[in-house]
Amino acid sequence: xxxxxxxxxxxxxxxxxxxxxxxxxxxxxxxxxxxxxxxxxxxxxxxxxxxxxxxxxxxxxxxxxxxxxxxxxxxxxxxxxxxxxxxxxxxxxxxxxxxxxxxxxxxxxxxxxxxxxxxxxxxxxxxxxxxxxxxxxxxxxxxxxxxxxxxxxxxxxxxxxxxxxxxxxxxx
Amino acid sequence: xxxxxxxxxxxxxxxxxxxxxxxxxxxxxxxxxxxxxxxxxxxxxxxxxxxxxxxxxxxxxxxxxxxxxxxxxxxxxxxxxxxxxxxxxxxxxxxxxxxxxxxxxxxxxxxxxxxxxxxxxxxxxxxxxxxxxxxxxxxxxxxxxxxxxxxxxxxxxxxxxxxxxxxxxxxxxxxxxxxxxxxxxxxxxxxxxxxxxxxxxxxxxxxxxxxxxxxxxxxxxxxxxxxxxxxxxxxxxxxxxxxxxxxxxxxxxxxxxxxxxxxxxxxxxxxxxxxxxxxxxxxxxxxxxxxxxxxxxxxxxxxxxxxxxxxxxxxxxxxxxxxxxxxxxxxxxxxxxxxxxxxxxxxxxxxxxxxxxxxxxxxxxxxxxxxxxxxxxxxxxxxxxxxxxxxxxxxxxxxxxxxxxxxxxxxxxxxxxxxxxxxxxxxxxxxxxxxxxxxxxxxxxxxxxxxxxxxxxxxxxxxxxxxxxxxxxxxxxxxxxxxxxxxxxxxxxxxxxxxxxxxxxxxxxxxxxxxxxxxxxxxxxxxxxxxxxxxxxxxxxxxxxxxxxxxxxxxxxxxxxxxxxxxxxxxxxxxxxxxx
Numbered sequence: 001x002x003x004x005x006x007x008x009x010x011x012x013x014x015x016x017x018x019x020x021x022x023x024x025x026x027x028x029x030x031x032x033x034x035x036x037x038x039x040x041x042x043x044x045x046x047x048x049x050x051x052x053x054x055x056x057x058x059x060x061x062x063x064x065x066x067x068x069x070x071x072x073x074x075x076x077x078x079x080x081x082x083x084x085x086x087x088x089x090x091x092x093x094x095x096x097x098x099x100x101x102x103x104x105x106x107x108x109x110x111x112x113x114x115x116x117x118x119x120x121x122x123x124x125x126x127x128x129x130x131x132x133x134x135x136x137x138x139x140x141x142x143x144x145x146x147x148x149x150x151x152x153x154x155x156x157x158x159x160x161x162x163x164x165x166x167x168x169x170x171x172x
Numbered sequence: 173x174x175x176x177x178x179x180x181x182x183x184x185x186x187x188x189x190x191x192x193x194x195x196x197x198x199x200x201x202x203x204x205x206x207x208x209x210x211x212x213x214x215x216x217x218x219x220x221x222x223x224x225x226x227x228x229x230x231x232x233x234x235x236x237x238x239x240x241x242x243x244x245x246x247x248x249x250x251x252x253x254x255x256x257x258x259x260x261x262x263x264x265x266x267x268x269x270x271x272x273x274x275x276x277x278x279x280x281x282x283x284x285x286x287x288x289x290x291x292x293x294x295x296x297x298x299x300x301x302x303x304x305x306x307x308x309x310x311x312x313x314x315x316x317x318x319x320x321x322x323x324x325x326x327x328x329x330x331x332x333x334x335x336x337x338x339x340x341x342x343x344x345x346x347x348x349x350x351x352x353x354x355x356x357x358x359x360x361x362x363x364x365x366x367x368x369x370x371x372x373x374x375x376x377x378x379x380x381x382x383x384x385x386x387x388x389x390x391x392x393x394x395x396x397x398x399x400x401x402x403x404x405x406x407x408x409x410x411x412x413x414x415x416x417x418x419x420x421x422x423x424x425x426x427x428x429x430x431x432x433x434x435x436x437x438x439x440x441x442x443x444x445x446x447x448x449x450x451x452x453x454x455x456x457x458x459x460x461x462x463x464x465x466x467x468x469x470x471x472x473x474x475x476x477x478x479x480x481x482x483x484x485x486x487x488x489x490x491x492x493x494x495x496x497x498x499x500x501x502x503x504x505x506x507x508x509x510x511x512x513x514x515x516x517x518x519x520x521x522x523x524x525x526x527x528x529x530x531x532x533x534x535x536x537x538x539x540x541x542x543x544x545x546x547x548x549x550x551x552x553x554x555x556x557x558x559x560x561x562x563x564x565x566x567x568x569x570x571x572x573x574x575x576x577x578x579x580x581x582x583x584x585x586x587x588x589x590x591x592x593x594x595x596x597x598x599x600x601x602x603x604x605x606x607x608x609x610x611x612x613x614x615x616x617x618x619x620x621x622x623x624x625x626x627x628x629x630x631x632x633x634x635x636x637x638x639x640x641x642x643x644x645x646x647x648x649x650x651x652x653x654x655x656x657x658x659x660x661x662x663x664x665x666x667x668x669x670x671x672x673x674x675x676x677x678x679x680x681x682x683x684x685x686x687x688x689x690x691x692x693x694x695x696x697x698x699x700x701x702x703x704x705x706x707x708x709x710x711x712x713x714x715x716x717x718x719x720x721x722x723x724x725x726x727x728x729x730x731x732x733x734x735x736x737x738x739x740x741x742x743x744x745x746x747x748x749x750x751x752x
Contacts, residue, residue, distance in 0.1 A: 002746035019355070022304060027296055034297045065484060072481035078301040078321055078356055 009061045011040070012087040013094060013164045014071070015172070016056040019079040020046055027077060028056060037070050038062060041096075041139075041161030053081070057163045059139075084172040091167040097160045098142045103130040104153030112152040119145045130155070174346040179308035180209040180339040183272070185347065186315040188215045192243050194234060194605055195219065196227040200247025201287060202274030205339035219605065219634060222626035224251050226598040228258020229624065232267045233599030236585045237560050238606035239392060241268040241322050248274045249287030252333075253294065257592055259329045260298035264589025265415060266390055268327035270318050271299075277337040278306060291333045300328030305335070309343035313350040325358030326479040327390055358478060360496040362503055369491055370450075370474050371507045377448035377472075379519040380408035383431065383460075386415030386588065387453015387477060387497045389581045395498035396420070396581045399452065402505050406513045409523060411439035413454045414573055415588040422577035428523070429532070432460040433724050434570040437531035440722075440730040442523055443468050451475045453497040456487040457589070466729030476500045531722045532574050534736055540715035541691050543568065543643045547575035547615070550641060553698045559611040560603045562586065564596040564620030567649035567720045572615040574720075594623025597640060601627060604636040611639070611702065618644040619668050628681040631707045639701050640709045642674060645716045653719045657734075658749060678709035688712040 018024050025044055032039050040059040047055045060070060067085070074083045086092040100121070102112045109129070116123065116133050119141065125132035135145055139162055146157055166172040177185070183206060187195070196219045199207045210218055221227040224246045231242025242262075246255050252273040262269045276285040292304050301321050303314050311334075318330040362370075374380060382403060388395045396419045403410055403426060410420045411428040420427055429436035431443055440462075443449065449471045454460070456475075461467040464486060473489040475482070476497060483492040493500055534544045561576055562585040563569040569586055578584050585603055587595040596614040604612040614621075621642055631638045651666040675685030684704050688697035688711070701708045722733045727747060 002750060023292055023296070023302075026293065030296055065488070069481065069485060072483070072485075076479065076481050081355070 007063045009063050010067065010087075011059065011061045012067050012085055013092070013162060014058045014060065014074070015084045015086060015164060016058065016074055016080060017082040018054050018056060019081070020048070020052050020054045021079055024054070024079050025056070027079070028058075028074065031073055031077070032060070032070075035069075035073060037066065041159075043161040043163055057161070059162050084166070086164045086166060086172070089166055089172060092164055093167060094138055094162050094164045095136055096139050096142055096162045097134065097136045098146070099124070099158040100133045100135060100146060100149055101130060101155040101157075102133065102149050102153050103155050105129050108152045112149060115145070115148050115152075121145065174344045176342045177345040178205065178209070178340055178342050179305075179311055179334065180205040182308055182311045182343065182345050183315065183334070183339070184209040184213060184216065185345070186312050187243065188213075189347075189349070190315070190319050191240075192216055195243045195245050196221055196230045196234070196602065197245030198224050198227060198247065198251060200251050200274065202248035202276060202336050203245060203251075203339070205336065206245065206272070206274070206334075218245070219601075219630065221598065222629050223624065224254035225257050225594065226601075226624050226627040226630065228255045228269065228271065229261065229592070229595050229598035230602035230627070230630070231269050232258060232262050232265075232595070233562060233585050233602030234606045235267050235269060235602075236389075236599070237582050237603035239582060240606070241270055241319060242602065244269060244271040246271070246273055247287065248276055248291070249289045251287075252291040253289055256294060256298065257590075259295055259331065261587050261590040261592045261595065262329040263298045263300065265587065266327045266386060267329070268322040269329035270315075270322050271329055271331045273331060273333045274339070275304070275333045275335040278335045279337070281335065291331065295331045298329070299331045300326075302331040302333065304333045305338050307343065308338050308341050311338075311343070312345060313352050316350045317352070317354065317356070320354060321356050325356070359494055360478065360499050362476070362493040362495040362500045366491060366493045367500070367503045367507050370493060370504060371511070373448055373472055373474060373491065374406050374408070374450065374504075374508075375511045375513060377408070378514050378516070379446050380406065380448040380450065380516075381428075381442050381446040382408050382410040382450050382452060383412070383443065383454055384410060384416045384419050384452045385413040385454025388416055388419040391453065391496055391498035393581050395501060398498060398501035398505060402501055402508070405505065405508050407516050408450070408513075409442060409520070411435070411442065413457065413460055413588070414586060416454060417573060417584045418578035418581045421579045423579065430573050432457075433462070434574065434720055434722065436574075437529045437722055437733055437735065438523055438526040440724065440733060441526045444730040445522065446471045449473045451477075451489070452501070453477060455482045455485065458486070461487060462724045462732075463727055463729045466731070468730075529735065531733070531735055534718070534721070537715045541688070541694060541712065543571050543645065543714040543718050544575050545691070546643060546694060546712050546714055547571050549694050550613070550615070550698055551576045553695060554611060554613070554702060557611045557702070558583070559613055560585065560600075560607055562596040562599040562603060562612070562614045564614070564616045564623070565591045565593045566617045566620055567645075567653065568615055568617040568620070568643040570650075570720045571643070576615070593620040597621065597624050597638075598627045598630075600638045600640070601631050601636055604631075604638050605634070613639040613641055616640055616642045617649060618642055618646060618671055619648040622672075625677070628678070628683060628707075632682040636707060637705055638707045640707075641701070642709065642711050643714050644671070644674070644711055645714050645718065646671060647716065649718075650720070652717070656719070657725065674709050674711035683707045683709055686710045
């Protein structure tokens with residue numbers, strides 16, 4: 001019997017500068033589904049003074065040839081101005097923000113607060129039996145914090161997805 | 173001078189300013205304001221089709237045969253969804269279309285209004301770009317950009333969805349071209365470094381081959397001339413994809429015929445054995461490459477394409493050159509200078525050896541007309557008229573590609589990428605409008621022709637002398653052939669039952685009908701078709717179970733062609749069956 005084959009894949013962070021027009025997000029997200037590419041995270045926000053340009057950051061994974069195709073297919077869309085593969089370009093910064101709600105009392109509550117301090121998470125809401133932490137960092141760091149909180153009464157997690165930028169003085 | 177004009181008038185004026193001669197369309201509630209603006213317009217001729225799919229394919233046929241963009245006008249909802257197949261077809265085959273769809277009024281969008289469909293959502297991934305116009309003031313700029321996007325770079329369809337209230341509302345309009353910096357500027361010239369490297373490879377190759385495609389046709393007739401010039405300089409043999417037929421003359425000594433699944437033995441063997449493949453405006457489609465890991469294994473590959481996403485999509489190439497085929501060919505010819513190619517006589521001798529297999533030969537049938545023979549006679553009797561040929565999809569299409577021969581671009585209209593049955597008749601109608609003095613023939617099959625048979629009425633209405641030549645074998649022949657070769661002849665649902673009497677059908681639409689039942693009637697029937705000044709259906713009854721060979725079965729290498737006379741196994745393994 002025939003089996004479906006799996007291919008080796010790598011993680012890439014892409015930033016896409018686009019015209020801020022109706023349907024652009026659907027166009028880009030839809031391109032990924034239509035061609036069978038993966039989206040691990042996607043963030044989008046207006047970045048220009050006159051609200052005409054948005055920047056989208058997509059974290060994706062796939063074999064190198066597929067990553068190259070994703071880049072080319074995105075470039076082909078008329079409202080897309082620029083696509084930068086941060087992973088390909090080299091030294092870059094990746095940051096993600098998370099809100100993490102933890103409920104508990106006694107030792108668990110104290111431990112949660114102590115760990116939050118270690119991770120430089122900020123308390124943005126509290127009750128006598130809960131905290132909401134705000135945490136910024138690489139996706140890995142957030143993963144680790146969330147997994148620690150799981151033992152201490154994790155209630156809810158919200159994450160923004162990654163935004164990224166090249167290091168150095170130049171625009172990518 | 174700036175004046176207030178309705179959206180519908182701005183649209184019609186903008187189309188006229190683009191030089192649009194024909195609009196292929198069908199009216200409906202959501203486009204009534206536009207139809208009113210078109211009423212009695214002397215500049216733009218509206219061609220009323222019988223189904224919106226026909227409008228899109230007719231616009232494709234017009235575009236493919238003239239090099240100008242085709243324009244479609246349909247209503248909201250079913251008007252737009254019916255046109256989608258033609259839009260998707262144009263997207264796959266890189267045909268420039270501007271499709272205007274009506275939409276329910278802005279305030280009703282999203283309310284499941286009568287004849288509402290999310291046209292922008294539906295066409296998002298089968299258009300090069302699409303627009304929902306929310307303000308008539310944007311219309312002139314959008315139409316200008318839409319034509320630019322449709323016709324430059326890699327051509328393709330653009331949809332402009334216009335809500336009914338935007339057609340009626342007014343905006344300032346001054347008739348001048350919109351002053352807007354364009355955000356769409358495709359790269360058309362190859363870099364000097366890449367050109368120099370390509371010339372180096374061409375000059376040193378001992379077994380080179382040009383593998384050309386629809387990009388050469390899209391680049392304009394001058395690109396076909398330049399291809400001929402470069403071929404003359406380098407002496408390399410030429411093969412072409414289905415979409416590229418006509419870019420290189422079929423009577424040239426170095427013409428190998430079409431390559432791929434139903435290509436000639438010599439072209440596929442030459443691709444397999446070449447040391448240099450120069451791909452010009454083609455995209456290594458699965459119908460061309462066969463099994464990827466066995467595709468042209470010994471060659472260095474150059475790929476010239478205007479669309480970067482075509483590079484390394486399925487086959488990794490050594491030297492990509494992103495640019496317009498015509499412009500890059502010009503650069504290559506200039507850079508070649510006074511070089512001499514390598515002595516290619518060994519390579520040509522090997523090719524001549526492969527030619528002796530006569531892979532397009534077929535056995536004659538004393539009882540029935542072989543379909544290949546019918547195409548050969550059609551070619552012989554019409555070639556002096558330099559006809560435009562369209563096709564539907566299936567065996568007849570491949571036989572036409574193999575046995576009809578082309579000597580120039582824009583003469584061959586076929587649905588290559590999407591493989592749309594029902595393309596040929598409307599495409600022929602569009603081509604006839606664009607080429608009123610040409611002989612235009614749709615080579616069809618008995619199943620395909622029924623998919624847009626309603627367009628017979630369109631040709632009647634506009635007195636278009638289109639010819640439809642049906643190879644009638646009472647089967648969906650290509651489906652039957654695959655079932656014979658891979659499913660032990662279990663002919664599941666591939667028989668064309670309850671066929672109409674095509675001669676009487678022709679007559680019912682005001683066409684002439686001719687039936688050819690015997691080889692002895694073949695030439696006279698074809699001649700009668702040519703001689704009749706109006707539209708004609710020829711119902712040519714052919715051998716019922718003829719197969720289209722050569723054939724590379726799915727999942728096989730170029731060297732594993734099935735030729736006539738080979739014994740063929742009745743089944744395939746699952747890996748091969750899973751391929752399209």
